[in-house]
Amino acid sequence: MNNTITQYKINYTPDDFACGACVTDANRIIIYVNSYFTNELQWQPEVLLGKNVDTVFTKSSKIFFQSYLIPTLLHEKKCEEMQLLIMNGKGERLPVTVNAHIGSDHCIYWSFFNASKRDLLYEELLKTRSVLEAQAEQLKQLAATDELTQLLNRREMKVRSTLMLEQAARSHQIVSLLMLDIDFFKIINDTYGHMKGDDILKELGAKLNSECRKTDLVARIGGEEFLIMLPDTNQENTLLFCQKLHALVATIKVENTPITISIGVSIADEKMSFAALYAQADKAVYQAKEQGRNRTEFFQAVK
Numbered sequence: 195m196n197n198t199i200t201q202y203k204i205n206y207t208p209d210d211f212a213c214g215a216c217v218t219d220a221n222r223i224i225i226y227v228n229s230y231f232t233n234e235l236q237w238q239p240e241v242l243l244g245k246n247v248d249t250v251f252t253k254s255s256k257i258f259f260q261s262y263l264i265p266t267l268l269h270e271k272k273c274e275e276m277q278l279l280i281m282n283g284k285g286e287r288l289p290v291t292v293n294a295h296i297g298s299d300h301c302i303y304w305s306f307f308n309a310s311k312r313d314l315l316y317e318e319l320l321k322t323r324s325v326l327e328a329q330a331e332q333l334k335q336l337a338a339t340d341e342l343t344q345l346l347n348r349r350e351m352k353v354r355s356t357l358m359l360e361q362a363a364r365s366h367q368i369v370s371l372l373m374l375d376i377d378f379f380k381i382i383n384d385t386y387g388h389m390k391g392d393d394i395l396k397e398l399g400a401k402l403n404s405e406c407r408k409t410d411l412v413a414r415i416g417g418e419e420f421l422i423m424l425p426d427t428n429q430e431n432t433l434l435f436c437q438k439l440h441a442l443v444a445t446i447k448v449e450n451t452p453i454t455i456s457i458g459v460s461i462a463d464e465k466m467s468f469a470a471l472y473a474q475a476d477k478a479v480y481q482a483k484e485q486g487r488n489r490t491e492f493f494q495a496v497k
């Protein structure tokens with residue numbers, strides 16, 4: 195036996211590959227290991243020589259080794275890129291990629307590539323992917339949100355409203371669009387300053403958001419103008435909702451004076467584009483301003 199080992203030792207020099215190289219006889223008894231086993235895996239050759247190659251595997255890898263790797267090797271004469279765990283000479287676990295083939299001399303030639311760096315790299319990749327996904331989500335959120343009120347912005351409102359209108363038309367549901375405009379907001383700005391104006395906009399945004407359902411769309415589309423789209427809501431229920439909004443807005447005060455809003459409503463009871471519905475709500479809010487403000491007007495088609 196010793197003679198055989200010596201003979202293989204001579205045959206396989208030089209042995210400074212960047213991986214563990216090992217030769218076993220047909221019974222998987224180790225007859226040669228290269229210096230990588232000593233230098234990197236901290237196995238002394240004399241501990242391994244004469245032992246079954248499965249000595250180096252962890253318990254679970256031994257099972258895989260016996261039940262899959264060996265049958266594959268015997269059947270195919272080679273097995274490639276098997277991911278297994280080995281123990282180093284100090285008893286520490288190490289992921290390795292194992293390749294083996296049966297030579298014409300019936301010996302089995304094994305290579306063990308250290309895969310711990312690959313596993314680390316893989317972990318890094320997974321972490322980076324989660325960070326990128328979170329950032330993409332944040333960007334999407336930012337692009338869709340009005341910075342001051344955190345409500346939807348004009349562009350996002352247009353996209354989602356269009357979708358809501360299409361869905362409603364398919365299921366023959368009524369949708370109403372409310373345009374809200376704060377009354378005499380310029381006076382608030384001019385009297386109390388732009389910062390106070392911003393606070394009012396924020397407070398109103400938060401209150402509208404808490405009053406609406408999750409399925410409603412609420413947006414600030416610019417200046418002191420807001421839009422709310424209510425799915426599956428007819429004229430009667432929309433009017434009740436608007437009354438609630440007027441009461442809600444009255445809780446926002448500037449120097450003890452409640453602010454007021456004018457609301458213009460348009461109703462889509464058949465297939466309608468967002469642009470057409472928006473134009474009608476705009477006309478209705480103009481009517482509400484004309485008729486004294488602090489009120490709700492529904493769009494009326496001129497006959």
Ligand SMILES: Nc1nc2c(ncn2[C@@H]2O[C@H](COP(=O)(O)OP(=O)(O)OP(=O)(O)O)[C@@H](O)[C@H]2O)c(=O)[nH]1
Nearest residue numbers: 375376377378379380381383388391392417418483
């Ligand atoms: N604080 C603040 N003010 C804004 C913002 N965007 C627009 N405004 C102001 O909103 C005011 C809107 O004024 P107007 O369009 O004359 O409307 P109004 O004073 O509310 O009058 P009515 O709508 O006719 O009742 C202007 O003073 C704008 O400068 C904003 O983001 N923050």
